[in-house]
Amino acid sequence: MHIMEGFLPHPWWELWFAVSIPVVLYGIYRLNRMSKTTPEAKPLLALMGAFIFVLSALKLPSVTGSCSHPTGAGLSAVVIGPAITSVLSLIVLIFQALLLAHGGLTTLGANVFSMGIAGPVVAYAIWAVAKRARIPSSIGIFLAASLGDLFTYVTTSAQLALFLPNPTFFEALIKFGTIFAVTQIPLAIGEGILAVILFDFLAKYKMELLSTLKVIRVPVTVPAKEGGK
Amino acid sequence: MTEGHLHEEIDRHAHTNPLSKSSPFTKLFFVLSALVICVSLPSPIVPLAVLSVSAVLILFMARIPISFFVKMLSYPTAMLGLSCIIIALFFGDGEALAEVPLPWFTWTIFKNGVTTGIATFIRVEGALSCLFFLVLTTPMTNIFVALRRIRIPAVLVEVSLLIYRYIFVFIEITEKMTTAQELRFGNSSWLTKIRSIGLISGNLFIRTMEQGERTLTAMNARGYDGTIRMLEDLPKPSKAALVATVLFDSILLLVSIYSKDLLVV
Numbered sequence: 001m002h003i004m005e006g007f008l009p010h011p012w013w014e015l016w017f018a019v020s021i022p023v024v025l026y027g028i029y030r031l032n033r034m035s036k037t038t039p040e041a042k043p044l045l046a047l048m049g050a051f052i053f054v055l056s057a058l059k060l061p062s063v064t065g066s067c068s069h070p071t072g073a074g075l076s077a078v079v080i081g082p083a084i085t086s087v088l089s090l091i092v093l094i095f096q097a098l099l100l101a102h103g104g105l106t107t108l109g110a111n112v113f114s115m116g117i118a119g120p121v122v123a124y125a126i127w128a129v130a131k132r133a134r135i136p137s138s139i140g141i142f143l144a145a146s147l148g149d150l151f152t153y154v155t156t157s158a159q160l161a162l163f164l165p166n167p168t169f170f171e172a173l174i175k176f177g178t179i180f181a182v183t184q185i186p187l188a189i190g191e192g193i194l195a196v197i198l199f200d201f202l203a204k205y206k207m208e209l210l211s212t213l214k215v216i217r218v219p220v221t222v223p224a225k226e227g228g229k
Numbered sequence: 230m231t232e233g234h235l236h237e238e239i240d241r242h243a244h245t246n247p248l249s250k251s252s253p254f255t256k257l258f259f260v261l262s263a264l265v266i267c268v269s270l271p272s273p274i275v276p277l278a279v280l281s282v283s284a285v286l287i288l289f290m291a292r293i294p295i296s297f298f299v300k301m302l303s304y305p306t307a308m309l310g311l312s313c314i315i316i317a318l319f320f321g322d323g324e325a326l327a328e329v330p331l332p333w334f335t336w337t338i339f340k341n342g343v344t345t346g347i348a349t350f351i352r353v354e355g356a357l358s359c360l361f362f363l364v365l366t367t368p369m370t371n372i373f374v375a376l377r378r379i380r381i382p383a384v385l386v387e388v389s390l391l392i393y394r395y396i397f398v399f400i401e402i403t404e405k406m407t408t409a410q411e412l413r414f415g416n417s418s419w420l421t422k423i424r425s426i427g428l429i430s431g432n433l434f435i436r437t438m439e440q441g442e443r444t445l446t447a448m449n450a451r452g453y454d455g456t457i458r459m460l461e462d463l464p465k466p467s468k469a470a471l472v473a474t475v476l477f478d479s480i481l482l483l484v485s486i487y488s489k490d491l492l493v494v
Contacts, residue, residue: 004309006276006356007349010269032384035455043441046391047463050399053392063311091389095396098372099236101301101364105261106356108266166322166346175319194430201431206438 002059002096002111003066005104012163017109020086023117027087034084038212041080048076052131053200055191056092056115057100060183064176068183070191074148075198077120078127078141089116101139114155120217123148137216145160145193153180163171238297239364246291248366248438252466252481253375259474266478267355272485273348276355282360282477291366302354302363309353317346346444369393375463391441398437403429 004105055072062068076085090112096102103111124146132139157180159171164172203216210216240421243249248256250262267279287293329336373393377386406429410416416426 004305004353004357005360006264006268006353008268009271009349009352013268028382028385031388032382035387039455040442042388042391042443043438043445045388046395046441047434047438049388050395051434053396054399061308063308063315066312067308076287086384088388088392091385095369095389095393097360098364098367098369099239101239101305101357101361104356104360116294117430158277164316164320166320166339166460172320197427197431198434201435206434 001066001071001114001152002056002103003107003156003159005097006106007066007104008107008159008163011024012159013106014108015109016159017115020090020109020112020117023083023086024090024112027083027085030083031087032082034080041209041213042211044194044206044209045084045088048080048085048119049072050083052076052088052115053092053095057096058071059102059191061186062179062183064157064179066156066160066180068153068180068187070187070194071115071119071149072191072195073115073120073124073152074145074191075141075195077148078144078199079210081201082117082120085120086112089120104219110156110159113161118135118155118186119143119148119152121146122151125198127196129187137203138196138200141196142192144194146188149188149191150184153177153184156180203226235301240368241300242291242293242297242365243368246366248291248367249371250464251366251372251455251470252464253367254378254463254466254469255474256363257372257375258366258466258471259477260359262474262478263359263481264356265360266481266485267275268352270481270485271348272488273351274488275481275485276351278484279355280358282406283362287358287362287365291362293365298361301365302357305357306354309350313346313350315346315347317343320345320357327492337445371463372460373465374459377459378461387455387457394444395441397435398440399433401434402440403432406433 020088031045052072057069059067059069073085073089076088081145090108093103093108093111093115094105097104097108118201125146126147130143133136145200154177157173157176160176161169163173166172203210207216253261261287263279263283267276284298288295318338321412321447324340326340326343327338329338373386373390376389377383399479410429414421416422
């Protein structure tokens with residue numbers, strides 16, 4: 001999904017920066033607040049960042065000026081919210097551009113939008129609906145992570161199709177979408193399964209932290225009354 | 230882990246090349262301005278100029294071995310080449326360059342598809358080499374210091390530093406666990422391999438997080454208040470380099486005015 005450095009010409013690279021910057025600024029505001037109210041969440045934040053970094057560096061080449069890989073941003077959106085996930089994605093994408101020469105600086109706006117905003121928002125929405133509908137958390141997480149991942153690729157296809165809208169935007173969208181779908185559908189299912197495993201681990205070992213962040217509700221255990229029957 | 234090895238090599242070059250001690254501001258200024266010009270102007274001469282200047286800087290100023298530079302450039306170039314061939318052959322509209330009658334439809338190659346493919350190829354090569362100049366000459370820590378100097382919100386730099394540290398914790402722990410599983414025949418059959426991968430991915434997560442919590446506790450015990458203080462002994466940006474960059478950028482702008490119609494998209 002990382003669009004290569006320099007692949008998007010004027011005006012597309014500026015446009016995606018313009019779309020992403022407000023969301024990232026809001027994310028920084030939320031991040032600032034979270035680091036003041038719950039400083040114990042910082043390791044979790046950094047962990048999510050590193051998780052996104054590692055998963056999205058496992059790339060398969062794709063012939064679209066881009067590549068295919070899991071993103072990890074869906075799980076992050078569920079655990080720490082989509083706004084902060086957009087900031088983490090920005091950091092991760094800068095690291096990948098500078099450490100692995102993967103992605104790029106001028107395509108940062110477009111890549112942050114697809115991996116850090118579009119996918120996570122969808123993942124978070126699915127998770128919220130699943131929680132409201134009392135669907136078991138593992139199914140909710142699976143759907144959120146895998147559909148969020150797929151939506152990231154739909155967004156990338158749309159970004160590429162806007163840049164090369166010929167013969168028409170929709171035909172180009174379908175061309176790019178088909179190329180991505182071959183590798184991305186199995187990857188998205190894999191990412192969904194991984195997210196379920198990791199979420200269970202987190203829920204098991206970091207239950208209090210997750211309930212502070214209002215991700216899960218911990219059943220309140222009432223201490224037995226002294227001198228009761 | 231080929232990615233890991235490539236990353237180690239990049240990191241080694243970034244720390245040991247003759248330009249690593251020079252100011253990150255001059256390098257960032259050169260790279261960002263050249264990148265913006267490269268992707269914003271339609272002229273094909275501009276990316277070629279950026280490519281050659283970056284290559285000269287990388288090979289002669291930073292003394293990066295040519296084999297390594299070629300190795301870094303070859304993988305993205307191959308992928309880009311394929312992508313651009315696809316763009317050239319399957320995209321475009323308007324004036325047709327060639328029509329190939331196939332049994333089920335007529336495959337038309339469009340003139341503007343081919344020009345878009347070529348223009349994209351040249352533009353990405355220019356931008357990539359420019360990015361590689363920054364990647365190969367500037368250690369990550371210097372970029373952090375530069376970011377802090379330009380008043381990026383402190384919390385952003387802090388989380389970036391933590392993520393940077395965690396990436397290495399992730400890699401270290403994965404290597405340890407893989408070795409341990411190898412030794413206990415964890416990868417002896419297909420089934421045990423799946424089980425091993427599952428164990429690693431779950432435990433890796435918790436291990437890394439606990440390692441991070443311990444680090445944070447240790448930092449808190451030493452009076453950590455949300456700002457990580459770093460020694461900021463950066464050299465002053467060299468005036469000559471800044472002037473040269475401005476000159477180079479203006480030449481690019483001039484050239485692009487005269488050559489903008491070379492590859493009409």
